[in-house]
Amino acid sequence: MSRFAALLLVLLALPAGAAEERVIAALSQKAVGITATFTGSQIFVFGAVERARLPDARDDALSVIVTISGPRRAKVVRKKERVFGVWINTESVEIDEAPSFYAVAASGPLYEVLSHTEDLRHRISIDRAMRVVGEAGEAADPLKFQEAAIRLSRSAGVYSEADDGVEIIGRTLFQTSIGLPSNLVEGDYEARVFLLRDRQVLDRFATTLEVRKVGLERFLYTLAHEQSLLYGLLSVLVALLAGWGASEAARLLRR
Amino acid sequence: MQIYLPIAELSVNAFVLLGMGGLIGMLSGMFGVGGGFLMTPLLIFIGIPPAVAVATGANQLVASSVSGVLGHLRRKTVDIKMGVVLSVGGAVGSVLGVWVFSLLRALGQVELLVSLCYVLFLGVVGGLMLNESVRALRRARAGGPAKPRKHHGWIHGLPLKMRFRVSKLYISAIPPFLVGVMVGLLAAIMGVGGGFIMVPAMIYLLGMPTAVVVGTSLFQIIFVTALTTLLHATQNQSVDAILALLLIFGGVIGAQVGAALGVRIRAEQLRILLALIVLAVCIKIALDLVLTPSELFSFGETR
Numbered sequence: 001m002s003r004f005a006a007l008l009l010v011l012l013a014l015p016a017g018a019a020e021e022r023v024i025a026a027l028s029q030k031a032v033g034i035t036a037t038f039t040g041s042q043i044f045v046f047g048a049v050e051r052a053r054l055p056d057a058r059d060d061a062l063s064v065i066v067t068i069s070g071p072r073r074a075k076v077v078r079k080k081e082r083v084f085g086v087w088i089n090t091e092s093v094e095i096d097e098a099p100s101f102y103a104v105a106a107s108g109p110l111y112e113v114l115s116h117t118e119d120l121r122h123r124i125s126i127d128r129a130m131r132v133v134g135e136a137g138e139a140a141d142p143l144k145f146q147e148a149a150i151r152l153s154r155s156a157g158v159y160s161e162a163d164d165g166v167e168i169i170g171r172t173l174f175q176t177s178i179g180l181p182s183n184l185v186e187g188d189y190e191a192r193v194f195l196l197r198d199r200q201v202l203d204r205f206a207t208t209l210e211v212r213k214v215g216l217e218r219f220l221y222t223l224a225h226e227q228s229l230l231y232g233l234l235s236v237l238v239a240l241l242a243g244w245g246a247s248e249a250a251r252l253l254r255r
Numbered sequence: 256m257q258i259y260l261p262i263a264e265l266s267v268n269a270f271v272l273l274g275m276g277g278l279i280g281m282l283s284g285m286f287g288v289g290g291g292f293l294m295t296p297l298l299i300f301i302g303i304p305p306a307v308a309v310a311t312g313a314n315q316l317v318a319s320s321v322s323g324v325l326g327h328l329r330r331k332t333v334d335i336k337m338g339v340v341l342s343v344g345g346a347v348g349s350v351l352g353v354w355v356f357s358l359l360r361a362l363g364q365v366e367l368l369v370s371l372c373y374v375l376f377l378g379v380v381g382g383l384m385l386n387e388s389v390r391a392l393r394r395a396r397a398g399g400p401a402k403p404r405k406h407h408g409w410i411h412g413l414p415l416k417m418r419f420r421v422s423k424l425y426i427s428a429i430p431p432f433l434v435g436v437m438v439g440l441l442a443a444i445m446g447v448g449g450g451f452i453m454v455p456a457m458i459y460l461l462g463m464p465t466a467v468v469v470g471t472s473l474f475q476i477i478f479v480t481a482l483t484t485l486l487h488a489t490q491n492q493s494v495d496a497i498l499a500l501l502l503i504f505g506g507v508i509g510a511q512v513g514a515a516l517g518v519r520i521r522a523e524q525l526r527i528l529l530a531l532i533v534l535a536v537c538i539k540i541a542l543d544l545v546l547t548p549s550e551l552f553s554f555g556e557t558r
Contacts, residue, residue: 036497038259039266076555078363086544089363092555148552182259182266216497217261224262224492232488235314235496236481239503243321246507250322253511 022050022203023064023195032180032189033214040182043068043209045105046175047193055171063106063113064166064174065124065194068209070101070158071187077145077152093145097131100185101158105165105176115199122194122201126150126159157181184211262495263307269501271301276505280319283506284513285520286529288454289316289476291447292377293536294502295369303498305366309356309446310487310494311502316448316480318503319510320473327470334421334467338474340428341453344435345442345479352443353486360491363555367544372445374541380451381533388526395523422463422471430461435475443483448476451533 025047032041045066049059075098078089106113110125119125130146153159158181166176189209195202213221223231258269275297283290291312298308327333359365413427434456438449453472457463463471488494517525 034259036259037257039257076363078553078555080548080551080553082547086367087548088367089553089555092363145552148550149554152550152552152554182257183264185264213261217259220261220496224488224494224496228489228492229485231496232485232494235488235494235499236317236484238496238500239314239317239481239484240321240477242503242507243318243323244325246318246322246511247325250511250514 020051020202021062021195021197023193023205024048024050025066025191025193025205025207027191027207027209029209031210031212032184033212034184034186034217035214036216038182038184038217040184041180043178043180043191044175045178045191045193046173047205048173049171049195059171061197062168062171063108063196064168065104065106065110065114065196066166066176066178067105067124067129067190067192067194068101068103068178068180069099069129069190069192070185070211071189072097072099074098075149077149079145079148091140091145093142095130095146095149098149098153099129100187101180101189102126102129102153103160103162103178105162105178107164107166107168107174109163110161113196113199114194118196118199118201122192122204124194126154126161156183158183180211186211186213258497258501260303260307260495260498262311262493263303263498265302267301267303272498272501273505275301276315276502277509277512278505280506280509280511281513281516282509282529282532283319283323284510284515285517286513286525288450288529289319289448289480290506291316291442291449292373292445292451292533295446296373296536296540298498303495304493305369306356306360306487306491306493307495307498309369309444310484310491311498312446313442313448313480313483313487314494314499315502315506317477317484319506320448320476320480322507322510324470324473324477327473330470331421332467333470333474334419334463335471335474336417337419337422337424337431337461337463337467338471338478340417340431341435341438341471341475342478344432344437345439345475346435346482348436348439348441349443349479349483349486350439351436352440353483353490355440356444356487357490369445370540370544372441374537374544376441376445376452377533377537377540380455381530381537383455384526385530385534388523388530392523392527419463421467422461424462426461434460435479438475439479439483442476442479443486448480450476 025045028044075095076092077095078092080087081090114124119128123129150159166174168174189211191207191209193205256269257266259266279290279294295308295312299305359368413429415428416425417428418425438453441447441449450472454468457468458465484494
C-alpha cells in the first residue's frame with residue numbers, strides 16, 4: 001500500500017506550468033542489504049509523467065523504459081579451443097566496461113519504443129550497455145566475445161530484458177518490478193527511467209540504489225580483504241578447534 | 256535454507272553444503288584420506304569459483320586431519336620427527352604452489368592446470384591402488400604368503416642421514432623432504448591434503464611401516480593445509496569462512512559415521528572401493544577436458 005501512497009505524493013508534488021513532458025520516479029527502497037540469508041530482492045520502480053495540460057489521446061503513444069545497472073567493471077572473456085585433443089583457454093578479449101548487473105524493462109517491445117540512435121546515445125539495451133573499445137584483445141572476432149559475455153550473463157541471471165515489463169496506468173502513472181538475483185555484487189546501482197514518444201527520448205530520470213553487504217557478511221568480507229593475515233589465522237584456528245572438538249565429542253560418545 | 260557466501264559472492268543451499276561435507280567426511284573416515292580430491296571438484300561443480308574452492312577446501316582439510324590425527328596420537332602411531340621433516344618440505348612446496356597458482360590465475364590457465372593435475376595423479380594413484388588391492392585379494396583367496404616389500408637401494412646412498420625411531424628407519428632426510436615439497440605443491444594447486452599421494456610415497460619410497468603411515472601423513476597434512484589456507488587468504492583473499500564452516504561441520508560428523516562403518520568392511524574391499532571412486536573422479540575430469548564443451552566461452556580474471 002505504501003507504494004500507492006508514495007505515488008500519490010509524487011502526483012501531488014507535480015509543479016504546474018512546465019512546458020514539456022517530464023518524468024519523475026522513485027524506487028521502493030533506497031538500499032539493498034546483503035545479509036547471510038539474502039536470496040535476492042524485488043525493486044519496484046514507479047513514477048509519473050509530469051505535464052502542464054490534461055492527458056489526452058496523444059499520450060497513448062507515450063512509452064517508458066526502466067533500466068537498473070550494477071557497478072561497471074572490466075571483464076575478460078576467454079574462448080576454449082582444442083589443442084592436442086584437450087580443450088584449453090586460448091583467445092581472450094577484454095571488455096572495457098560491463099555492468100555486473102543489468103535489467104531493462106520497457107512498456108512495449110524494446111525496439112518498437114526505442115530508436116537505434118537513441119539507444120546508442122543513452123546506452124539502454126543490453127548490447128549497448130556493454131562496451132568493447134577498439135581492439136582490446138588479440139581475438140579475430142571481438143563481437144563474438146561480446147555476444148558470449150551477454151549470453152553467459154543472461155544464463156547467470158544477471159542480465160535481463162523485459163518487453164512489456166512496464167505498466168502504464170491512465171496515461172500518467174507507470175510502474176515496474178525488477179528482480180535482483182542472489183549473486184549480487186556490492187556497489188552503487190544506477191536506476192534510470194526514460195520517457196519516450198515516437199521512439200525518441202523526451203526526458204530521463206536517474207537515481208541510485210546502494211547495494212551493500214551488511215552484518216556478518218560485511219564483517220567477514222572486510223576482514224578478508226583488509227586484515228587478510230588475521231582472517232587466515234582465524235580460519236585455521238576455527239578449523240583446528242572444530243577438528244579437536246569433533247574428536248573429543250566422538251570419544252565421549254563412545255564411552 | 257539459502258545462505259550467502261561473502262567471498263564466493265553467491266547464495267547456495269546450506270543443506271547441500273552440509274550434506275557434501277558429511278558425505279566426503281564419511282568417505283574420509285572410512286578410508287583414512289582427507290577427501291580433498293572429491294571436495295574441490297564438487298565445489299566447482301555446484302558453482303563455487305575454482306580459486307575459492309581450492310582455498311576453502313584446504314581450510315576444511317585442516318579440521319578433518321586434526322580430528323583424525325588426535326586418535327593416532329593416542330595410539331602412538333605418529334612419527335613426529337618424520338612429520339616435521341615432511342612438513343618443512345611441505346611448507347616450501349605450498350609457497351611455491353600458491354605462487355604458481357596466482358601466476359596461472361592471471362594467465363587464465365588455472366582450470367587447465369588443476370584438471371591436468373587431477374587426471375594425472377588420480378589416474379596413477381587409483382590405477383596402482385586398484386591393481387594392488389585386486390592382487391592382494393587374489394593372494395588372500397589363494398592363501399599364499401604376502402611378498403615382502405623391496406627397499407630401494409639408492410635412497411640409502413644419500414647424505415644427511417637421520418634416525419626416525421617410530422618408523423624404525425635410518426635414512427637421509429632428503430627423500431622425505433622432497434616428498435613433502437611435492438605434496439605441498441599439490442595441496443596448494445589442487446586444494447587437496449595430498450594424503451592419497453603421501454601414503455603410497457611413504458610406504459613404497461621411504462619404506463615406512465604401514466601402521467604409522469596414516470597418522471604421520473595426517474600430522475603433516477595439518478601443517479601443509481594450514482599454511483596453504485594462510486597463503487591463499489593473504490595472497491588471493493579466496494578463503495570463504497562461511498563455506499568452510501558449513502563443510503567442516505558436515506565433515507566432522509560424517510567422519511565419525513564413516514569410521515564406524517569402515518570397521519565392518521574388509522581392508523582389501525575398502526581399498527578397491529576407494530580405488531574405484533578415485534578412478535571415477537579421474538575419468539569424469541578427463542572427459543570434461545576432451546569432450547566438446549557446450550559453452551566455449553567463459554569469464555576470466557581481469558589482470
